[in-house]
Amino acid sequence: MSDKPNNSVPKTPTDIARETFKRLAIERIAPTPAAYKKLYVEISGVDDDEPVKVEVPKINSINTLDPNEAENLLSKFANSLQKSSGELANFGHRFSRALKAKDWDDFSKGLNELANKVSNKPSISLVDTVAPTPATVNALPKRISLVDDESEENQTESLLKDLLFRTLGMALSSLLKPNPALAAESESLANAVKTASSEAEFNSINSRLKQLCFQIELKSGDTAEQQELLLRLFSLLLENVRELLDDDNWLRGQIEVVQNLIAGPIDHRALQEATRSLKDVIYKQGALKHSLAESKTSVKNMMATFIDRLDVMTSTTTNYQQKISGFSKEISNTRNTAEVEHIIREILNETETIQSEASRSQQIMLAAQKEVKEAEIRIKELEDKLSQMSELVREDQLTGSLNRRGMDDIFEREADRADRRGTSLCIAMLDLDNFKKLNDTHGHAAGDEALIHVVRIVKQTLRSIDVIARYGGEEFLIVMPETNLDEAAKAMTRVQRELTTHFFTANDQRLFITFSAGVALRVPHEAQDSVVKRADKAMYEAKKTGKNRVIVAQ
Numbered sequence: 001m002s003d004k005p006n007n008s009v010p011k012t013p014t015d016i017a018r019e020t021f022k023r024l025a026i027e028r029i030a031p032t033p034a035a036y037k038k039l040y041v042e043i044s045g046v047d048d049d050e051p052v053k054v055e056v057p058k059i060n061s062i063n064t065l066d067p068n069e070a071e072n073l074l075s076k077f078a079n080s081l082q083k084s085s086g087e088l089a090n091f092g093h094r095f096s097r098a099l100k101a102k103d104w105d106d107f108s109k110g111l112n113e114l115a116n117k118v119s120n121k122p123s124i125s126l127v128d129t130v131a132p133t134p135a136t137v138n139a140l141p142k143r144i145s146l147v148d149d150e151s152e153e154n155q156t157e158s159l160l161k162d163l164l165f166r167t168l169g170m171a172l173s174s175l176l177k178p179n180p181a182l183a184a185e186s187e188s189l190a191n192a193v194k195t196a197s198s199e200a201e202f203n204s205i206n207s208r209l210k211q212l213c214f215q216i217e218l219k220s221g222d223t224a225e226q227q228e229l230l231l232r233l234f235s236l237l238l239e240n241v242r243e244l245l246d247d248d249n250w251l252r253g254q255i256e257v258v259q260n261l262i263a264g265p266i267d268h269r270a271l272q273e274a275t276r277s278l279k280d281v282i283y284k285q286g287a288l289k290h291s292l293a294e295s296k297t298s299v300k301n302m303m304a305t306f307i308d309r310l311d312v313m314t315s316t317t318t319n320y321q322q323k324i325s326g327f328s329k330e331i332s333n334t335r336n337t338a339e340v341e342h343i344i345r346e347i348l349n350e351t352e353t354i355q356s357e358a359s360r361s362q363q364i365m366l367a368a369q370k371e372v373k374e375a376e377i378r379i380k381e382l383e384d385k386l387s388q389m390s391e392l393v394r395e396d397q398l399t400g401s402l403n404r405r406g407m408d409d410i411f412e413r414e415a416d417r418a419d420r421r422g423t424s425l426c427i428a429m430l431d432l433d434n435f436k437k438l439n440d441t442h443g444h445a446a447g448d449e450a451l452i453h454v455v456r457i458v459k460q461t462l463r464s465i466d467v468i469a470r471y472g473g474e475e476f477l478i479v480m481p482e483t484n485l486d487e488a489a490k491a492m493t494r495v496q497r498e499l500t501t502h503f504f505t506a507n508d509q510r511l512f513i514t515f516s517a518g519v520a521l522r523v524p525h526e527a528q529d530s531v532v533k534r535a536d537k538a539m540y541e542a543k544k545t546g547k548n549r550v551i552v553a554q
């Protein structure tokens with residue numbers, strides 16, 4: 001509705017009167033006779049001091065529009081409203097009462113409320129809260145008609161719709177990019193606004209909008225915590241880099257995790273998950289590296305011993321050879337057999353010494369050799385473990401399911417296979433119901449156990465080729481190769497049934513764990529993001545429509 005003064009002079013006195021009421025309402029002016037008169041003059045284009053040339057029933061000139069006549073007009077207006085039904089009639093009664101009591105303040109408030117209804121709720125019927133019967137449809141005005149100017153209202157309505165469409169579809173959705181589900185909802189709401197025309201559609205938009213605002217409010221609370229987690233994550237990474245500086249493979253693996261994390265949309269759960277798995281890896285790699293360093297040192301020590309013994313052997317042998325050649329000279333110079341006998345005894349002694357030295361060295365060297373071999377085996381084992389640790393970065397440490405990174409690899413492999421062979425591939429997004437309550441009531445440790453329990457049941461229930469990955473805190477993604485939509489939905493229902501028969505116990509209490517799931521069939525060559533988004537939307541639908549349900553995505 002335009003609240004600018006109307007420059008063109010309305011043709012008939014009725015038009016002027018209607019326009020006057022409209023302006024009183026829009027500009028929220030108390031509808032006192034004086035105010036009415038002032039506006040009437042302004043709209044009619046007749047100067048206050050000029051004699052009025054327009055003909056108004058019972059009002060011959062604007063100067064003769066006394067307060068009583070203005071009150072008469074207001075009273076007629078109130079009476080005509082009373083003849084309507086529903087909310088409009090209530091306004092009529094209220095205006096009559098205010099007129100009787102000359103309570104201009106209340107009359108003004110009523111007009112403001114009426115104006116609000118008219119300008120805030122396009123197409124929403126104030127006339128009747130229940131759907132009108134066909135017979136009454138034509139009898140009732142489409143909206144409160146203070147003016148005949150339908151086209152002006154339509155223009156305002158479409159301008160407002162366009163503004164809301166742009167706000168939701170462009171501004172808000174791009175601000176919500178880090179949260180794809182909310183951004184998608186904002187976009188979808190924008191489209192709904194664009195096409196909405198009935199009251200039911202606007203009511204649905206209204207409640208979805210409220211829900212979106214609520215979700216945004218919730219998410220914004222996470223931001224400060226996310227920043228703190230990011231900082232902790234970076235300091236953990238630095239710690240890890242220092243620890244692993246002498247090995248390129250480890251370093252690369254760790255840096256890759258953080259790079260992936262920073263490349264994608266950062267959310268609270270992803271950060272928590274990455275922090276936890278990095279912490280674990282750092283601890284285990286640190287311990288392994290320590291053992292590895294110890295093993296390497298012992299090999300080094302053994303090599304040193306070996307060289308040492310060799311040195312002793314060489315010098316002992318050199319000494320022996322020198323002595324033997326000395327003895328040989330002595331023998332050739334002597335004539336005395338007793339002296340020869342003495343020399344031979346000396347030779348035998350020296351030979352015995354060298355023999356025992358040789359055998360000691362041999363034993364030491366054999367032992368050293370054995371230890372080196374054992375150390376080599378141990379080093380190999382430790383190195384294998386280290387490479388497994390790098391693999392563990394693909395696994396969720398708490399539940400033993402894959403994590404997002406692991407899921408990305410599996411999805412890529414299965415999607416390629418499905419495209420190559422022309423087989424169907426389904427995914428399911430699964431989110432535990434009321435998990436926060438479980439945590440709050442039974443403690444975080446019980447919550448952790450519940451997550452482990454769910455993963456166990458899923459693994460037991462599904463086929464071995466189906467893969468489960470933890471997608472967020474209490475959110476899991478399941479990849480089901482060679483499965484059509486109907487089979488995938490049935491598989492999820494089977495898991496739900498299994499969860500009702502395999503109780504989860506916390507603090508000696510049997511607890512029923514339920515989840516809501518969205519199932520989507522990947523169309524050939526569809527990207528992971530797209531199919532996950534569809535499954536997520538269906539899961540959200542399952543939440544909205546009562547939880548503990550499986551909904552198939554479009």
Ligand SMILES: Nc1nc2c(ncn2[C@@H]2O[C@H](COP(=O)(O)OP(=O)(O)OP(=O)(O)O)[C@@H](O)[C@H]2O)c(=O)[nH]1
Nearest residue numbers: 431432433434435436437439444445447448473474
């Ligand atoms: N114990 C435990 N709780 C977690 C973990 N990760 C996330 N959570 C919690 O899971 C809860 C999820 O709460 P919401 O997103 O409100 O979901 P919900 O309570 O299940 O509500 P609905 O999804 O609407 O049924 C939060 O309280 C998180 O703190 C985890 O690893 N262990």
